[in-house]
Structures are given as C-alpha cells and as structure tokens.
Amino acid sequence: MPSPQDIQVDKQTDAYLHITSNETVNGTQFHYFPIVPGVPVIADMSSDILSRPLNISKFAVIYAGAQKNLGPAGVTIVILHEEMLQQQRASLPAILDYHTYVKHNSLYNTPPVYIIYLVNLVLKWIKRNGGLDFIEKRNVEKARLIYETIDQSYGFYQGMARPASRSLMNITFKMKNNELEKRFIQEANEQRMLGLEGYRSFGHIRASVYNALPYEACKALTEFMKEFQRHYC
Ligand SMILES: Cc1ncc(COP(=O)(O)O)c(C=O)c1O
Numbered sequence: 301m302p303s304p305q306d307i308q309v310d311k312q313t314d315a316y317l318h319i320t321s322n323e324t325v326n327g328t329q330f331h332y333f334p335i336v337p338g339v340p341v342i343a344d345m346s347s348d349i350l351s352r353p354l355n356i357s358k359f360a361v362i363y364a365g366a367q368k369n370l371g372p373a374g375v376t377i378v379i380l381h382e383e384m385l386q387q388q389r390a391s392l393p394a395i396l397d398y399h400t401y402v403k404h405n406s407l408y409n410t411p412p413v414y415i416i417y418l419v420n421l422v423l424k425w426i427k428r429n430g431g432l433d434f435i436e437k438r439n440v441e442k443a444r445l446i447y448e449t450i451d452q453s454y455g456f457y458q459g460m461a462r463p464a465s466r467s468l469m470n471i472t473f474k475m476k477n478n479e480l481e482k483r484f485i486q487e488a489n490e491q492r493m494l495g496l497e498g499y500r501s502f503g504h505i506r507a508s509v510y511n512a513l514p515y516e517a518c519k520a521l522t523e524f525m526k527e528f529q530r531h532y533c
Contacts, residue, residue, distance in 0.1 A: 301328050301465040311338035315387075316360065322348035325499040327472030327506060328465040333358050340384060348469050349377070350426060351511060352436040360384050368469070369511045371419040374412045426511075435511055442509050442518040443468040449522040456529045460504060474504040481505055484528055493521060 309317050317339050322329040324347045333355075334341060340360030349364040356362060360381045367373035380398055394400045400408050426435055447466060450457040450473050460472035475481050481504060488496050498504040509518055 301330055301462075304332065304334060307334045307336070309334075309336045309339045311336070314339055316340045316342050318342045318344070320344045320347075322351075322467055322469050324467075324470045324506075324508070325502050326461055327467045327470040328461045329467035329469065331464070340381070340387075347510075348467075350432060350435065351439050351469060353432040366415065366419055369422075371422050372415050374415040375419055438515060439468045439509070439511070442513070442515055443471060445515075445518045445522050446471045446507055446509070446525075449525050453525070453529055454533075456533050457525065469508065469510055471507040471509060472498060472502075472504060478503075480532060483532070487528065488521075488524060491520075491524060493517075493524060 307317070317334060317336055319330060319334065319341065321333075321343050322345070329348060333343075335358060341358060342361040342363075343359055344364070345354075345362050346365040347368045349362070350369045356379055359379070361384055362377075362379040364370065364377050365373065366375040366377065370377065378398070378401070380402075385398055385402065388398065394408075426432065429435070443466070447459065450459045450471075457473045457475060459466065460474060461467065475484065484505060485496050488494075496505055496507060498506040507518075507521060
C-alpha cells in the first residue's frame with residue numbers, strides 16, 4: 301500500500317482520489333485513509349466494509365458490493381456526499397446517474413428484496429454482537445493467529461504483503477514451490493478447509509477471513525498449517 305507521502309494529488313487538476321481500501325488479490329489493506337484537502341476521496345470498500353469502525357465523513361463516496369461482509373452478491377451500498385451529486389456530469393445515462401437512485405429512493409429498478417432482507421439480518425447480527433468495535437477486535441485476533449503462524453514458521457510459509465500493509469480480510473502466503481502449495485490445498489480440502497487457493501492470476505495460498513468466518517476456523521487453519529509444516533519441512 302502506498303504511504304501517505306506516496307500519494308500525490310493536485311487539487312487543480314485532479315477531480316478525485318480513488319482508493320480500494322482492501323485489495324483481495326495481493327492481500328493488502330489501507331490502515332489509514334488519505335486526506336487531501338480540496339480533493340474528494342472515493343473508496344471501493346467492497347471487501348472490508350463493516351470489518352472495522354469507519355469515519356464516513358472523510359469520504360465523498362463509499363461504495364461496496366455486498367458479497368463479502370454484508371450478505372450475498374446482488375446488492376451494492378453507496379454512501380454519497382450530497383456535494384458529489386452537484387458535481388456530476390449532466391449527460392449521464394439514467395442507470396449510471398446517482399440522481400436517479402436518490403430521486404427514486406434506491407428503488408429505480410426492481411430491488412432484490414430477499415438479499416436486502418439478508419443484509420438487514422447481517423446488520424442486526426453485528427449490532428447484537430457488540431457492533432464494529434467487537435467485529436474489529438475479532439478480526440484482528442483472527443488475522444493475528446494466521447500471520448503469527450506464518451512469521452513463526454522459519455520461512456516455511458512466506459507472507460506476500462509487507463507487514464504494514466497486511467490485510468485483515470485476505471491473508472496471502474506462499475511456500476517454497478508450487479507442488480508443496482498444491483499439496484497444502486489438497487490436504488486442507490480433505491479436512492474440509494475450502495477455498496484456500498490464491499486468486500487465479502496470482503496463485504499461491506489465500507485465506508479469506510471475512511466477518512462471517514469464526515475465530516475457531518482460523519484456529520483450525522493454524523493448527524493444520526503447523527501440522528503440515530512438521531510433516532513437510
Ligand atoms: C474491492 C473489490 N472491488 C470490486 C470487486 C468486484 O465486485 P463485482 O464482482 O461485484 O464486480 C471485488 C470482488 O468482489 C472487490 O473485492
């Protein structure tokens with residue numbers, strides 16, 4: 301992830317700054333949010349929304365597909381500062397124009413009501429469990445378990461992201477060769493630990509530990525990782 305001084309934005313020429321708060325392929329995440337006076341910040345938070353408390357006033361637009369921490373795919377949440385509506389180009393097609401959604405109370409086309417209902421259940425679940433402070437604490441503990449296992453493996457597992465940029469949602473690591481990684485995934489699958497393959501263009505191993513994944517699942521994975529290392533190192 302870029303450090304604050306790497307982010308060069310010029311308010312004379314740049315209409316906005318867009319960031320992706322969590323990047324699922326490499327497993328990196330912003331642990332601070334850039335603030336550039338006079339330049340609106342727009343964030344794709346599809347993969348880490350509601351994983352931690354958030355000060356939305358720092359953003360002009362936040363958008364997030366539901367499919368990671370909110371519920372099933374099919375719904376996108378947009379949080380939009382009113383000023384952004386005024387700055388919008390006048391000639392946009394209706395479907396791409398946020399005015400359309402504001403004017404129609406987010407009901408311009410047929411809403412996927414079942415998915416919205418499920419998102420509401422997830423929001424209630426978060427509230428019931430202590431809100432975002434609790435969720436963040438749990439996510440930190442979950443990720444720490446796995447990162448510690450990587451860091452204490454004497455190089456058997458190698459984390460892909462720089463420690464300061466490590467994602468709490470997608471933990472990426474590699475091993476000394478492809479065969480060993482394939483074996484890891486196969487043996488994990490046999491123990492019903494599924495979906496550990498890295499992104500298709502990136503490879504290696506990726507443990508996605510979104511809000512819905514319990515602490516016990518991360519614990520089970522770390523126990524499996526330690527056992528696998530004992531066997532194959
Ligand atoms: C940050 C981020 N943006 C965008 C997407 C893509 O979303 P969609 O497949 O709904 O276009 C993803 C993956 O789901 C993502 O993690």
